[in-house]
Amino acid sequence: MSLLEVKDLKIHYGGIQAVRGIDLKVEEGELVCLIGANGAGKSSTLKGIVGLLPHGGQVHYAGASLKGRPTHAIAAAGLALVPEGRGIFARLTVAENLAMGAYLRRDAAAVRGDGERIYETFPRLAERRGQLAGLLSGGEQQMLAIGRALMGRPRLLLLDEPSMGLAPLMVQKIYETIQAVAREGMTILLVEQNAHLALQVSSRGYVMESGAITLAGPSAELAADPQVRAAYLGE
């Protein structure tokens, strides 16, 4: 059984249908990407999965339906979404942001240990742990957002456009981290406009266009697909 199974997911904004009945699956331990142009419905899909948007269709996680459950309960079930635009708490300090990631955990000692690991992974955050998160650069904020999500020890990590608006060097650093987290066994669903990067790090992928999935398969095959190359890889 898949860890995440989405069936016929439909999302409307007023009269506009952003997601038109898509199916997708993520197996335990996989890094799966969902690529597509801006406005294809990728972010809406993630928001639907975590209950931030009302939706039609089915979302099953670890065998149980998530439908109608509030976002905080879905988070408690082990799903962590790093939202588009990072969504850090600008007027909380770096350390407080990380503490928010561990909001549901009661094992204080282990939380401290995880915090130290995040700081080791991202020394920039360690230097700035007492600063307001709003003062961090975009890349540092992305590190913080990912670190904060990891603080909850999720079972499934949903990443929404982690490369957006970042300098190339920072994108590389973020992607190294994503791969490192995946190697440790984390299940990840990665949404990206940057198809090149996403297909490089993932094992499988879905291509989304105007609210529907148009192609799916192993990432290497997608990267070799002439349509994908023309539309998303700029060749």
Place this chain on the structure above:
Amino acid sequence: MDIFVQQLINGLVLGSIYALVALGYTMVYGILELINFAHGEVTMIGAMVALAVIGALMGVAPDLPGIVIVLGGVLVAVPVCMLLGFGIERLAYRPLRNAPRLAPLITAIGLSIVLQNVAMLIWGRQYIAFPPLLPQGSHEVLGAHISTLQLFIVALSVLVMLGLWFVVQKTRLGRAMRATAQSREVAALMGVNVNSVIATTFVIGSALAALAGVMVSAYYGLAHYYMGFLLGLKAFSAAVLGGIGNIAGAMLGGLLLGVIEALGAGYIGDLTGGFLGSNYQDVFAFFILILVLVFRPSGLLGERVASRA
């Protein structure tokens, strides 16, 4: 000089009451961007309930020390108001959570009128006297007088505010409140039950309002079903003065407003050659509110609204 010190003391006493009420406005605004106009009425209900309990206790057990009787009133008024705050949020505001902003605002005004009328039906239109149960002593400070009651009001307010500051800045709940104020969506992603954080905010604000209601009625020696209106409006002005949504701002704004009002009342006669008297003291709060809105709309400690993340 004596007048100055005296009015400064009076202003600080009044200001610490304003600050307690202003905190309730600012915390709710911080999270929901809603001006809870019914908050002043919660203060009034606090005073009325406390007085009702005090009256009953005096009838049943007249030998109890006055301070114990007042404490009994407070101990009933605070939970009643907490329940009221919880109910207000649950019944009047939560169903409108995703409605256009005008809807909850109008609801707030309507609710405030409803609460006033309910209080009038229960307790009548007349002023209710606060019985002289509290110690009447007075102390001399720099040529001015400060009564035991005044000392007590300031001390209790400061203690409560320190406690609130600790909760908001240092506890898990406070962190969740601050996170929810910045983004309800992201807070929910962290596993925060946003609805219960919002309800808790109303409950805490209402507890502070109940305390303030008892204090203000003890201070002026009376309570009235309409008392929440002006008090609420002034506390709201104080919250705006300090920067609405900002907790330290509400504390500062409350104290400042109290002091400005008291000094204004003390000197307005001299300044206008006797043309205006101290009965114009209420004007100051709103004069200040207008000045702040013109010259610094974000308030003394408030951030520019555009800088909200």
